Amino acid sequence: MSAQELRIGMVGYAFMGAAHSQAWRTVNRVFDLPLRARMVAVAGQHADRVSAAAHQLGWEESTTDWRTLVDRPDIDVIDICTPGDSHAEIALAALAAGKHVLCEKPLANSLDEARAMASAAAAADARSMCGYNYRRVPAAALMREYVTSGRLGAIRHVRAVYLQDWIVDPAFPLVWRLRKERSGSGALGDIGSHIVDLTQYVTGQSIASVSALTETFVRSRPLPGEAAAGLGGVAATGFGEVTVDDAALFLARFGGGAVGTFEATRFATGRKNGLRIEINGEHGSLAFDLERLNELEYYDARLPGPEQGFRRILVTEPGHPYLSAWWPPGHVIGWEHSFTHQARDFIDAVATGGELRPSFADALGVQLVLDAVERSASAGAWTTV
Amino acid sequence: MSAQELRIGMVGYAFMGAAHSQAWRTVNRVFDLPLRARMVAVAGQHADRVSAAAHQLGWEESTTDWRTLVDRPDIDVIDICTPGDSHAEIALAALAAGKHVLCEKPLANSLDEARAMASAAAAADARSMCGYNYRRVPAAALMREYVTSGRLGAIRHVRAVYLQDWIVDPAFPLVWRLRKERSGSGALGDIGSHIVDLTQYVTGQSIASVSALTETFVRSRPLPGEAAAGLGGVAATGFGEVTVDDAALFLARFGGGAVGTFEATRFATGRKNGLRIEINGEHGSLAFDLERLNELEYYDARLPGPEQGFRRILVTEPGHPYLSAWWPPGHVIGWEHSFTHQARDFIDAVATGGELRPSFADALGVQLVLDAVERSASAGAWTTV
Amino acid sequence: MSAQELRIGMVGYAFMGAAHSQAWRTVNRVFDLPLRARMVAVAGQHADRVSAAAHQLGWEESTTDWRTLVDRPDIDVIDICTPGDSHAEIALAALAAGKHVLCEKPLANSLDEARAMASAAAAADARSMCGYNYRRVPAAALMREYVTSGRLGAIRHVRAVYLQDWIVDPAFPLVWRLRKERSGSGALGDIGSHIVDLTQYVTGQSIASVSALTETFVRSRPLPGEAAAGLGGVAATGFGEVTVDDAALFLARFGGGAVGTFEATRFATGRKNGLRIEINGEHGSLAFDLERLNELEYYDARLPGPEQGFRRILVTEPGHPYLSAWWPPGHVIGWEHSFTHQARDFIDAVATGGELRPSFADALGVQLVLDAVERSASAGAWTTV
Amino acid sequence: MSAQELRIGMVGYAFMGAAHSQAWRTVNRVFDLPLRARMVAVAGQHADRVSAAAHQLGWEESTTDWRTLVDRPDIDVIDICTPGDSHAEIALAALAAGKHVLCEKPLANSLDEARAMASAAAAADARSMCGYNYRRVPAAALMREYVTSGRLGAIRHVRAVYLQDWIVDPAFPLVWRLRKERSGSGALGDIGSHIVDLTQYVTGQSIASVSALTETFVRSRPLPGEAAAGLGGVAATGFGEVTVDDAALFLARFGGGAVGTFEATRFATGRKNGLRIEINGEHGSLAFDLERLNELEYYDARLPGPEQGFRRILVTEPGHPYLSAWWPPGHVIGWEHSFTHQARDFIDAVATGGELRPSFADALGVQLVLDAVERSASAGAWTTV
Structure with missing residues (x-):
């Protein structure tokens, strides 16, 4: 890196690319950091489109060859x-070239790829991180702090769902996220991975075994006319098979003794981005809902009985994670801010050598759980991670 | 009274009569009390109807002459x-006869009547109480406890509304509650009186001065075919003038330094029984909503900053007012239970000679505020209570 | 029965006995019915206590021999x-004697008993019902109506939890509900049975297969000094083994294609009576929370996109199930009212010969699910009901 | 302007300056616009500080002379x-020089200044707007659409509060916002102005008359050691008098027949940025809370009675105002986005000549209401705007 800059090259410029661009553009305007992010170049498959995206999103250059x-x-x-099918190739090349790597989640579409990535990351001098951005939602980071500080005591229950509804309509087209060869899996890898990572992070416990089911409610969908960006699609030209799960549900036993229920679905009509986590411990509970991401509910069972209740903490105070850099209390932030916080921590760790999590090893851990879920769903039995 | 019984005679058997009957019938089945309520007789204007009501509601006898x-x-x-136009006559006669009196709110339709009632009550050996039943909703009683215990410190703000919408439709008939000669006033006396009483009770401060407006949005309504019971009405036979307020709004200064906003309306579309009170003090706040009457929100500003938040206390614990006699925690109670609690306290005070509030004097205090509101609305200026 | 009365004999007088007494006492005061419930006698084990309970709850007589x-x-x-271990004996005797039977849930502690009860009920002339009272919470009955009317279309997801926390404290004593020989099972039978019955009722689909886990977090507890009533306990005299589950979690596949997650636990710190059900269908969703039992959330996906949202229906309108007999809109009811509604339907069906559900056969269906859950938890594999 | 750029010079760089900078930096990355904002220079009083701010916030240059x-x-x-005491001088100079002007709210500290600004704006060729940014919160803009489309019918009630608590502690210092000579007024101008503008905008009705009270609960506060930025303060060096209101409450009559209650306070313990508006109309109601700014509650009284309820619309759909440019549904935005939307509309109007509201005349209209509030509070009587 240059003396003061951290120069970024981004591959992919759709939904996640736009979110990351917003983060790189914003991070040094809000946080005081030893390095300044510079948005050097973005790569994509179609020259015209990637050039337009570079202009729109603020990258100095564009290329069709990552x-x-x-x-x-x-x-x-x-x-x-990019989609998961190219993560491994790009990440391995980048690490081999000595580059720091920030890789979107899930880490890879296969366990073999994920293992190779984790090994390469462990062996590299450069830094790497997987983009489970929800760890950097302030309320989620605060959950972690509350568990770590012992406020909950022994954890008994984890209840985690990630509910969306964007493909409830059978006429919604067969975008890349519904094709196994591009996305690896459906709701499981796309959003189920988030709740696996987040619950393991917050509780400090790993999922040890699972019993699962997966379901594809709509098995055939119209083909999109051409490659669709983001979550949307375009005009159809025939039908194709949906090769991923619409929903994945599983029970889990954690290494530390907690038990949990998990559900990831794209068929929860009316739930748009409904990541909800509740954790019950012997001394208290926490509840979080991504659609109200500035709030954390906390129940303190050590208060006198008649004073107990779930407390809606508005997580916008300067004493809350990341918030001292933003606005006064009550001036809420949005979903995109989690990426800015991710960029903040990435830059800081590169500059200072500090810890950078979730590592590729952490993300491999998530993949192992997802793999156990799929094996359990096939076998109809409890499966060890 | 007999050795073990407290023998009740009730006048009126419509909406309030049904609620009171449920209370007298239930109170000794739930609470241990030195006297047992006996539902001796009910009085009403129409022989057939009052007889049917006695049978339905469980009174031993009925009469057309109170x-x-x-x-x-x-x-x-x-x-x-009964409606407010007969309160004074009945109450004065009852007190003169040495009877204990429980009188529905508002105490009377005129200040003169209310003053006479308060005087008679003060001079009587018998006990008396006005039926501001919401003091006996457990969450409201808990609010009082929290203020009294100093949890809020000096009170700065009171915010009170009572929102209903049952006459938004201009075709709703001209029932007795819309005629000044029967009801005294409209939303102001019917529901505004509740929030005046409740905020004075909870804060321990009296309203000292007000600035008000009243409004009648729909000034003419169809006449009901015959006397309508409860809040409902029947087939119309012409139109008549609405002679009461549809809505009353006022600002208030309390004796103890707090300032407040009050609103009572029957035109808050979608709000069915929306009595809401919020109180802000120097050390904390409380918020209550009658549509969720098993809950109280409490904000404790003396906790460490990043742990503060509005705490939803589910007011169903044995340590909460009245609740040890009912069901296990989380098994919620309803609106009618406030009348059973009122009956409990009435019986207990009669038996033990303990304090019995709100007294007729307290209720006169409410009337004085309502009168000041009406005078202020007429004068367009601040008015002293 | 006599010409106008339905004469009741109740066995057991603790928590459920008090709730049923409130229902029998109230039902004819609120609903117009062809028969009037008469509370003839109550039976219990201890003469003094059952006599006191009869006096307190309003039964004419008491006996120690059911x-x-x-x-x-x-x-x-x-x-x-009574607790589940005596249901079969009493119910079979009552049916054999030609009595109508209302039996608390779960139907029995063993499948054999439940089968015998269902057979006897089917063969009897008398009427019978199992007390899954939550079907008669108005919002739950409204859920059923919404599903039946097709508002949701094909059902995709069921999400059901019943969360309590009354034994989180390891010092809580070993009451009868924690001993398998009395209660049959723990959270599973006590509260899990409710969400099995209710989701099957609301969706009109039966659970076909399950994968489950059960857990007992606290395996040894202080012995109560003497038989404890209700959910509470008294002073301890040594320790004993907890022989039931503290929590039961399971995945389910319904006969009609829906998939579901279920959880019943007594270790959800801060959740007092947290029965929550969410159902996602192709055209809409429903969500219900027993702690806010006067509300139902409904999402209508057939409205124009930008107008869609979860709608909080305050289920207190005269057009809602059971509500026309109670108070005006917004005057909320409580948990106990579900028992009054149950009594209403029981009396009505006895008088008119109408359908009476949940039948013992329905309740046997619930038992079969609970049995499959226990077998699945033992086997660690999916199990057919 | 240059062919493609709109070149911005900003005066002031504290709280509002940071928010505006975030907007200018982001707007063209998200919205397609005919002109690109260029952040040319920022002006401030202290050379070192303004230079640091320019570097931090991304301005090319800085100056100490606006x-x-x-x-x-x-x-x-x-x-x-800047604070309100310099708005007029800067804006008049800028307009005289032919510059477009975006001026923070409230428009000015005196009516004379505001009138001069509105006159100059009306006479100028350049465009101008006052920064009542909450009009550009998508849910607020949607409220306006719902009223305009007739969904509410005649409006009966407006209920508006803006509740904060940042000066509840008497030890909080005497920052510029508490000194009349800098800020013009206290809660009234700072946050009361927002709810005046927003309710007038949403309802399309102007406030015609008011009755008000203002209160200063803490009349003396520690002096800050030096000029404090944002809402915070620093070490005290003596005490000074608070010369503005801590709270302002008023009743209002709107030109179109609606009545309203308004409250702006900095003493609502626990409410951080609690701008809440509820509007009741003859056909429906709307409710909004800035602390949950991605949500709008809508009650449609034209649905069948038993289906009515307040509907929580998650305002993140592409069909909602401004949202098609942002993230997929359910990916919530924050407070700062309202400034980006304001920048979007400003740029668009400058480029296309389209309407640009709130104009200085609109903002003068708000000032006239604030002035009437202050006059009413002094006189103790209803006052015409």
Whole structure:
């Protein structure tokens, strides 16, 4: 890196690329950091589109060959925002070239790829992180603090759902997220991975075994006319098979003794981005809902009985994670801010050598749980992670 | 009274009469009390109807002449559930006859009547109470406890509304509650009186001055075919003038330094029984909503900053007011239970000689505020209570 | 039965007995019914206590031998409010004697008993019902109506929890509900049975297969000094083993294609009576929370997109189930009212010969699910009901 | 302006300056607009600080003399983010120099200044707008759409509060917002102005008359050691008098027949940024809370009675105002986004000549209401705006 800059090359520019761009553009305007992010270049498959995206999102240059980003000496970080089928190839090349890597989740579409990535990351001098951004929602980080501080005592129950509804309509087209060869899995990998990572992070416990079911409610969908960006789609030209799960549900036993229920679905009509986590411990409970991400509910069972209740903490105070850099109390932040916080921690760790989590090893841990879920769903039995 | 019984005679058997009957019938089944309520007789204007009501509601006898109840030596309590225009006459007769009196709110339709009632009550050996039943909703009683215990410190703000919507439709008929000669006033006396009483009770401060407006949005309504019971009405036979307020709004200064906003309306579309009170003090706040009457929200500003939040206390614990006699925690109670609690306290005070509030003097205090509101609305200026 | 009365004999007088007594006492005061409930006698083990309970709850007589109730010609209905280990014996005797039977849930502690009860009920002329009272919470009955009317279309997801926390404290004593020989199972039978019955009722689908886990977090507890009533306990005299589950979690596949997650626990710190059900269908969703039992949330996906949202229906309108008999809109009811509604439907069906559900056969269906859950938890594999 | 750029010069760089900077930096990355904002220079009083702010917030240059910004030909827009005592001087100079002007609210500290600004704006060729940013919160803009489309019918009630608590502690210092000579007024102008503007905007009705009270609960506060930025303060060096209101409450009559209650306070313990508005109309109601700014509650009284309820619309759909440019449904935005939307509309109007509201005339209208509130509070009587 240059003396003061951390020079970023991003691969992919759709939904996640836009969110990451917003983060790189904003992070140094809000946080005081030893390095300043510079948005050097973005890579994509179609020259016109990637050029337009670079202009729109604020990248200095664009390219149709991500390998040129890896090869450039004036790029320090490769930020991978592509579908899961290309994560491994790009990340391994980048690490081999000595670049720091920020890779979107889930880490990879296969366990073999994920293992190779974790090994390469462990062996590399450069830094790497997987983009489970919800760890950096202030309320989620506060959950972690509350568990770590012992406020909950022994954890008994974890209840985690990630509910969406964007494909309830059978006429919604067969976008890449519904094709196994591109996305690896459906709701499980896309959003189930988030609640696996987040509950393991918050509780400090790993999922040890699972019993699962997966379901595809709508098995055939119209083909999109051309590659669709983001979560949307375009005009159809025939039908194709949905090769991923619409929903994945599982029970879990954690290493530390807690038990849990998990559900990821794209068929929860009316729930748009409903990541909800509740944790019950012997001394208290926590509840979080991503659709109200500035709030955390906390129940303190050590208060006198008649004074107990779930307390809605508005997580906008300067004493809350990341918030001292933003606005006064009550001036709420949004979903995108989690990416800015992720960028903040990434830059800080690169500059200072501090810990950077979730590591590729952490993300491999999530993949192992997802793999156990799929094996359990096939076998119809409890499966060890 | 007999050795073990407290013998009740009730006047009026419509909405309030049904609620009071449920209370007298239930109170000794739930609470241990030194006297057992006996539902001796009910009085009403129409022989057939009052007889049917007695049968339905569980009264031993019925009569069309309330004076016979006052005269009977085997009746200890006169429970007045009629419209406000007859409260004074009945209550004064009952007190003169040595009966204990429970009188529905508002105490009377005129200040003169209310003053006479308060004087008679103060001079009587018998006990009396006005039926501001919401003091006996457990969460409201808990609010009082929290203020009294100093949890809020000096009170700064009171915010009180009572929102209903049952006459939004201009075709709703001209029932007795919309005619000044029967009801005294409209939303102001019917529901505004509740929030005046409740905020004065909870804060321990009296309203000292007000600035008000009243409004009648729909000035002419169809006449009901015959006397309508409860809040409902029947087929119309022409139109008549609405002679009461549809809504009353006022600002208030309390004797103790707090300032407040008050609103009572029957035109808050979608709000069915929306009595809401919020109180802000220097050390904390309380918020209550009658539509969720098993809950109280409490904010404790003396906790560490990042742990503060509005705490939803589910007011169903044995340590909460009245609740040890009911069901296990979380098994919620309803609106009618406030009347059973009122009956409990009435019986207990009669038996033990303990304090019995709100007294007629307290209720006169409410009337004085309502009168100041009406005077202020007429004068367009601040008015002293 | 006599010409106008339905004469009740109740067995057991603790928590459930008190709730049933409130229902029998109230039902004819609120609903117009062809028969009037008469509370003839209550049976219990301890003469003093059952006599006191009779006095407190309003029963004309008491006895220490429930068989005398079954034998009396002046009793029409046997209402069974005892722990599950005596349900079968009492119900079979009552049916054999030609009595109508209302039996608390779960139906029995063993499948054999439940089968015998369902057979006897099917063969009897008398009527019978199992006390899954939550079907008669108006909002739950409204859920059923909404599903039946097609508002949700094909049902995709069921999410059901019943969360309590009354034994989180390891010092809480070993009451009868924690001993398998009395209660059959723990959270599973006590509260899990409710969400099995209610989701099957609301969706009109039966659970076909399950994968489950059960857990006992606190395996040894202080012995209560003497038999404890209700959910509470008294002073301890040594320790004993907890022989039931503290929590039961399971995945389910319904016969009609829906998938579900279920959880019943007594270790959800801060959740007092947290029965929550969410149902997602292709055209809409419903969500219900027993702690806010006057509300139902409904999402209508057939409205224009930007107008969609979860709608909080305050279920207190005269057009809602059971509500026309109670108070005006917004005057909320409580938990106990579900028992009054149950009594209403029981009396009505006895008088008119109408359908009476949940039948013992329905309740056996619940038992079969609970049995499959226990077998699945033992086997660690999916199990057919 | 240059062919493609709109060149901005900003005056002031504290709380509002940071929010505006975030908006100018982001707007063209999210919205497609005919002009690109260029952050040319920022002006402030202290050379070191303004230079640091320019670096932090992303301005190309800084200056200690705002007049140089007005004089520069390469600046098209003057963005005024200073306290209210300098608005008029800067805005008049900028308009005189032919610059477009975006001026923070409230428009000015005196009516004379505000009138002069509105006159100058009306006479100028350049465009101008006052920064009542909450009009651009999507849910607030949606409220306006719902009223305009007739969904509510005649409006009966407006209920508006803006509740904060940042000066509840008497030890909080005497920052500039508590000194009349800098801020003009206290809660009234700072936050009361927002609810006046927003309710007038949403309802399309103007406030015609008011009755008000103002209160200063803590009349003396520690002096800050030096000029404090944002809402915070620093070490005290003596005490000074608070010369503005801590709270302002008023009743209002709108020109179109609605009645309203308003409250702005900095003493609502636990409420951090609690701008709440409820509007009741003859056909429906709307409710909004800035602390949950991605949600709008809508009650449609034209649905069948038993289906009515307040509907929580998650205002994140592409069909909602401003949202098609942001993230997928359910990916919530924050407080700062309202400034980006304001920048979007400002740029668009400058480029296309379209309408740009709230105009200085609109903002003068707000000032006239605030002035009537202060006069009413002094006189103790209803006052015409």
